[in-house]
Amino acid sequence: MRLAVLGAGSVGRAVVDLASEYGHTVTAVADSGSAVVDADGVDAEAVLARKREDDVVGDGDPSHALSTDYDVLVEATPTTLGDAEPGFGHVRGALETDRHVVLANKGPVAERYDAVRALADESAGSLRFEATVGGAIPALATIEGVGPSRVTAARGVLNGTANFVLSRMAAEGLDYEHVLAEAQDLGVAEADPTFDVDGTDAALKCAILANVIHGGGYSLADVDVEGITAIPPSALDLAAEEGQTVRLVGEVTGDDVRVGPRLVPEHGTLAVTGTTNIVQLETEHAGRLNLSGQGAGGAATASAVLADVNRLD
Amino acid sequence: MRLAVLGAGSVGRAVVDLASEYGHTVTAVADSGSAVVDADGVDAEAVLARKREDDVVGDGDPSHALSTDYDVLVEATPTTLGDAEPGFGHVRGALETDRHVVLANKGPVAERYDAVRALADESAGSLRFEATVGGAIPALATIEGVGPSRVTAARGVLNGTANFVLSRMAAEGLDYEHVLAEAQDLGVAEADPTFDVDGTDAALKCAILANVIHGGGYSLADVDVEGITAIPPSALDLAAEEGQTVRLVGEVTGDDVRVGPRLVPEHGTLAVTGTTNIVQLETEHAGRLNLSGQGAGGAATASAVLADVNRLD
Structure with missing residues (x-):
């Protein structure tokens, strides 16, 4: 699967680091201020080094991260309350274009579950969010x-x-x-x-x-x-x-x-x-x-x- | 799914009892001496009553239980060691005819795993056996x-x-x-x-x-x-x-x-x-x-x- 990872906190970074071991390719990474996109797969080590050293993941505009080819949106931006934005908008964009969504961000499924569920029901993509409850625990x-x-x-x-x-x-x-x-x-x-x-x-x-x-x-x-x-x-x-x-x-x-x-x-x-x-x-x-x-x-x-x-x- | 349940011990009986609640139809049940087959679904209460009162599940021959229409073999006969028979033979028969197999019987996957795995790899059916380790625990x-x-x-x-x-x-x-x-x-x-x-x-x-x-x-x-x-x-x-x-x-x-x-x-x-x-x-x-x-x-x-x-x- 080709993953677009939004959010470069500890979870997003670890997904970038481990994805290839699980057989997947990261084609986009964005944090709040920067992005890197590569349809052939980003260089995970370089992304993590840039984040560590300069607090950027690349020189692209984060708003363009989801315009690349990807199969799964990994939403790992910080949890927000109320309208759960910007996470909710990311999820909507992915599901409306029939991509799968995997959430680490609790906001969309804690605050706007019914809306997210309705988007998933209309989409050819699936929605999963194991990481939002109890971390590694398979609840x-x-x-x-x-x-x-x-x-x-x-x-x-x-x-x-x-x-x-x-x-x-x-x-x-x-x-x-x-x-x-x-x-x-x-x-x-x-x-x-x-x-x-x-x-x-x-x-x-x-x-x-x-x-x-x-x-x-x-x-x-x-x-x-x-x-x-x-x-x-x-x-x-x-x-x-x-x-x-x-x-x-x-x-x-x-x-x-x-x-x-x-x-x-x-x-x-x-x-x-x-x-x-x-x-x-x-x-x-x-x-x-x-x-x-x-x-x-x-x-x-x-x-x-x-x-x-x-x-x- | 249409289930053929082999074995009418506590696990087999509970599968017969609960299958409809999970959206499935039991089309065959056999214990070591008897069987009941009904392509439209057996009468679970009647089967359980017969087993309780007369220690038979029906008046059919157990060797014919798998000649009915079914999608999934539920193998719940007693665990045997060594050649793991008759469980292994049941599993082989189901996988060779491209049915799925779900085991509660430990024998085939504890004693003859490689042979069972090879059969599953050749089959259009899948093999699962969660119940063999730790009962209800999703190990x-x-x-x-x-x-x-x-x-x-x-x-x-x-x-x-x-x-x-x-x-x-x-x-x-x-x-x-x-x-x-x-x-x-x-x-x-x-x-x-x-x-x-x-x-x-x-x-x-x-x-x-x-x-x-x-x-x-x-x-x-x-x-x-x-x-x-x-x-x-x-x-x-x-x-x-x-x-x-x-x-x-x-x-x-x-x-x-x-x-x-x-x-x-x-x-x-x-x-x-x-x-x-x-x-x-x-x-x-x-x-x-x-x-x-x-x-x-x-x-x-x-x-x-x-x-x-x-x-x-």
Whole structure:
């Protein structure tokens, strides 16, 4: 397959780096300010070097990146809320010209799922977005295998930054601000970690899970969200006395979609540590399935993108 | 799809029961002594009632079951070793007539993988066997998504009976014979649990994992196997003092395939309890993926069979 990769953050760069190993050719790469297009395949090493050294992927205009020959749009630009632009427009352009779309950007399928689904239904191209929920974890492929109507609930720890902070607070008895600063020093938390710690990122993933399970109808506004910023160390101490701990848990149960700090058994399945994510599916005939792994990171997320590319018809 | 279901044990019966919910029609069912065939779809309730009351599925000859119209052979007869017959013959007959094959029977893909693979390569039909490893757990679909060559190791707790026995021995301090008798009373262990407790069942699953990861070449004879029958309660006590416990772990690492009791951290990922199974995959780009769930049971295993049917081209 010929891939057009939009976005040159850690995920987009890793897709460019790994695509040839998966048997695919990258014919276009664009970031917000530059682009490179080559119908015979771009030079991945040169693109990555330019990005690293000069923060550009090439000398072309990013708006022309999708005018090349490509079979699959890999949309890995930053997640945006509301109208989910410019990602939504990229997705529309690709589907309207009967190309496949694989998303790492959560915006279009969290905020405008029904519109994206309608575009995909009209298109000869297919739409996949495994990488948007739980990074490397095969959550959506598993729901597809079970059959969305036979998944009765989904639950998970879906934000590695929040989980790292909670794990460290519980293990060290330190307060939120202290641990967050440490996480930022380690590169686990971004300079602006708002969406991670206020629950927005996990809520977007839950909206996507709800859309997949229920066939659409959900956006961030439908998720009841509470973050971890107000949890005092004393709450974790109290939990520990009862053999419990606190995790930022997202849940899709029936029509309800919510994210918030929950008490979970200290050694239980949901008490994943560090940046690990977990998705738990309750199914009609197969009981509970637990899927855990790296919820973020360029290569791990890119591997979910490339698995999606391999699943395209 | 029209399904011909061979085998009317718990898995075969559950496939017959659930097929219509997944949009499929069962056109033949056979057990070892009887069969029923109806090109318009058998009456599932009647078949299940006859099996329950008279231990027959119909009044036909089982050897004629595959002469009906069908698209997919669901092979759910008991696993046999060595030549893997009669399962292997059923698989050959279906693939040679360009039908798809979905296996719950481990024999053909554990003992004669290369021959089955060659038949599938020559056939217009496809071969799938998710249900043979870890019941409801999507282990093989996940390996397929990651790409077999990018799975660097697989490891797992793959036998629910052995795991139940070890969990109970550790929790209650009881000896092996006592707990096994209890498991038999509860229906968790079969009357003859030899293959579960001597490691054979887990070893067959590891041979299948090795075949998938390495593209063939493995059978039971290639697996280094040790069971749980010789573990004294004192070994579990000693492990517990160090925060460890014992699990029957199967491993595929490089060319090595082995099954045996291993020390694992008491609250670690591999220390699943009761009849839960887990498969852990080490991947080149996506780190470690953990997949756990019901490793056995009619409905859970049938759901893996039917997910495979839905994945057929």
